[in-house]
Amino acid sequence: MLRRLYTATLATAVLCGLMTAAASPSASDTRLDVVAENLVTPRGLTWDAHAGRVLVTEAGRGGPAPCAPGVGGYPACFGASGAITSYTPGSGRTERIATGLPSVINEFSVLGLHDIDASHGRISVVFGLGGQMSTRDGLGTAARGLAQTGVIGRDGRLRPVGDLLAFEERHNPHQADVNANAYGIARVPGGTLVAEAGGNDILMVSDSGAVRMVALLPDQIVDGSPSEAVPTTIVRGPDGAFYISEYGGEPTRIGKARIWRLVPGKTPTVVTSGFTGVIDLAFDRQGRMLVLELAERGFDSPDRTGRLVRVEHDGRRTVLAREGLEHPGGVAVAPNGDIYLTNRTTSLGEANGQLLRLRPGRS
Template sequence: MSLRRIVPVGFLAAALVVVGAPAASATTGAEGKPSVTVIAKRLDNPRGIAVGWHGQLYVAEAGKGGAGPCVSSPEDPEAQVCLGLSGAVTALSPHHRGKWKQKRVVKGLPSVAETDGSFALGLHDIAPVHPGFLLGTIGLGGTPEVRASLGPNARLLGHLVGMRLKRHGSDVKPIADLAAYEAANNPVGEIDSNPYGLLATPFGAYATDAGGNDLLRVDKRGNISTVAIFPDRPVTVPNLPPDFPMQAVPTTVTRGPDGALYVGQLTGFPFPVGAANVYRIVPGQQPEVFLSGFTNIIDIAFDRWGRLLVLQITKNGITSGDPTGALIRVDLKSGQRTELAAGKLTFPGGVAIGHDGSIYVTNKSVLPGAGEVLRIRA
């Protein structure tokens, strides 16, 4: 399930209004309020963000599509999506006086979008493995047949990839075809693969498939196995039959202080407010609900004090027409939930914790050329 599929078209107009308004690029942290600073701009659909060595940040840019080939959208038969090699990885390096150097260190990754370039499918998440080598998940939002119809430049869609950084350029190679695995195994419902969240480990990686509604493990040889399946959940909302089946749409995975895996869900249609869960997963056991009551989770992370940060792409729900996102910090000892940087987030896409405890969030994550990275000190 892709962002274009799950977010109403009217949201784009609302987001553009927000983007066109004067932005508070920096606010002071007086009276205990967090400071929020824009440290990167002009990104194309920025999604996941990760902290590397020496404080460097890596940002996954899903791109903005391109000139084609174009095909009928697998999610909207009346629309076309076009392929381009506009996906990228941007590195941000601390500089003097609070400035950050911004450079695209990987270019030419496949990206699929409609003509306006918004809500692109492409590089969704990123994870440094060791200096000079990154893992990434590249989305698809469909089947291997849809991928094939876009031609050879689309071959990395639906994959876990490895990216080796060089002094001049980079090498990108496929590691595991998660879309083909979905087609062969199809744990829940229709065949639909959209690799999204990513966690690197010394033994391989874990990835969430937001289309396949599962958590996958990829070992160092590229072998794929299913760790957990997230079935549809019945919900009751106005104007729909009772116990309407809502898809899980897992978007993020991380490891907790206790060593278990934690997965956040966006939820699917009808996107009820407060219906998103954070699941705790021990491989070999069924997922259990760890925390509930969130809305449209797009990423999660634990800070160095063991508190859980939950990033919601929308605060008031996808169907609200409000593009305002929310970052919720949960104190797991007391259960207290605190919203950070309230009113500063527009369609946020990813969250990471710096070595000094700073919080980094990708903002305006579904827009081409308008994406940002925010530094939050709370």
């Protein structure tokens, strides 16, 4: 069942607060610790309440072959190098619970396992690709899980569920090009919601594998030119609605990324803006939104410093973390209030990724 909705009063407070722009003081009473290292291109993460642990996706390092042209014609090469790592806070134990998952590398990035959800009795995952059907076909049968949602069984094996690439090929809701590169996932009764960064849309995948579009995020005009939305995650908020982060098109536009609110059956609306390259969202125990930026100065900058911002109920913004964040990629909140983040998420397959823990002060 879906988590019970908060009261209407709290829902109104959350929404009104998000719509208010304010200054950005820094939180002084926080501590950022490295709790796991040697991760290979970590991306999204989630709290697994059933097992009391954090689950971290590792997109992997691709492989040497086979290779096929991806988006833009750049060669993409396949390898079964993706994984899922668990971290148990009480014992500090880390272990890979799934390995050999599909991964692809091109000269710019690694794509593969991008997000994970451990709610509603299953471990649900979503894979990106950054390509077309000819790309996946050219990578061989082992690459079938790319550009799909899936379920990870108790044996650590992947069972593909919903073919996002096939939907993109048939419908191509955003007409710029055919590009399947899903990035975020949220489990709901009977299926999963997917933030499709390549298609600029939100998709619903039923447990039977049927795919349909829930919403298409429109471009915005920046300096006279259209800029794609590029949704990177979708999370359920304390008011029962879903919130969608926006990375924005290339080149990076400083301060132009928006946060959308989606009520199923209605058109999504922008509730706050002024961010740069938002890569993930979460809500803390007090119902405040946590906004994670991949790079505060933009991905095009040589400065890889990211930023975690908390949006207070009155709309003020508090910077929870900046120093030590190097192209972070995911954020999740544990029941005790600890915040977990993946770090160093854009390497080309080096085993230098980290899982960080932030313990906010009392506020």
